[in-house]
Amino acid sequence: MNNNFVLIDHPLIQHKLTIMRDRETTSGKFRLLLKEISLLMGYEATRDLPLSSKNIETPLEEMEAPTLSGKKLCFFSILRAGDGLLSGLLELVPSARIGHIGLYRDSETLEAVEYFFKAPKQLSSRLCLVVDPMLATGHSACAAIDKIKRHGAKNIRFICLLASPEGLTVLAERHPDVTVYAAALDRELNSKGYILPGIGDAGDRLFGTT
Numbered sequence: 001m002n003n004n005f006v007l008i009d010h011p012l013i014q015h016k017l018t019i020m021r022d023r024e025t026t027s028g029k030f031r032l033l034l035k036e037i038s039l040l041m042g043y044e045a046t047r048d049l050p051l052s053s054k055n056i057e058t059p060l061e062e063m064e065a066p067t068l069s070g071k072k073l074c075f076f077s078i079l080r081a082g083d084g085l086l087s088g089l090l091e092l093v094p095s096a097r098i099g100h101i102g103l104y105r106d107s108e109t110l111e112a113v114e115y116f117f118k119a120p121k122q123l124s125s126r127l128c129l130v131v132d133p134m135l136a137t138g139h140s141a142c143a144a145i146d147k148i149k150r151h152g153a154k155n156i157r158f159i160c161l162l163a164s165p166e167g168l169t170v171l172a173e174r175h176p177d178v179t180v181y182a183a184a185l186d187r188e189l190n191s192k193g194y195i196l197p198g199i200g201d202a203g204d205r206l207f208g209t210t
């Protein structure tokens with residue numbers, strides 16, 4: 001199991017997640033809840049960002065005030081379901097840069113196959129938050145992290161809604177330096193690589209493509 005695993009089990013997140021799990025929840029509601037949860041999770045996943053100070057003038061006097069230091073963050077969405085986490089995160093950090101990686105799962109091998117990649121410059125000096133609602137087999141997460149490491153990223157975190165024990169183990173073995181943040185650790189994967197009890201296909205539920 002990954003030592004770098006953070007379960008963000010705030011009551012508001014758990015409540016919203018229960019509504020998302022319910023098969024009767026509509027796509028519109030599902031999308032909104034994922035946005036709200038991502039904002040709350042983003043808050044936790046960024047709580048140790050480095051600060052420096054700058055001199056400002058309040059209406060009353062000068063002060064040395066804290067400000068985020070270093071290069072802008074980069075959110076890395078694993079298409080397509082990762083996009084469901086982006087809008088909440090961008091509300092939290094509007095100046096963040098955004099990367100995309102397109103991966104699909106080969107239905108036979110469950111391995112990740114890349115079809116799209118676009119990244120901002122200077123990944124080596126940014127905190128990169130890779131986002132995908134589901135850490136299932138871990139193949140997509142590992143492939144995405146392999147790729148952004150090859151592009152120079154050194155400081156990487158992974159944010160998902162649900163993690164499986166299998167996915168966490170695979171990620172910990174391949175990328176022990178990457179901390180995983182999840183709203184729940186579910187029981188197991190089924191034979192098709194779906195998380196149980198899970199939420200179903202995150203992309204289909206987000207975009208109404210079932």
Ligand code: URA
Pocket residue numbers: 081134136193194195196198199200201202203
């Ligand atoms: N991807 C999904 O959308 N759902 C799962 O349960 C696993 C992978």
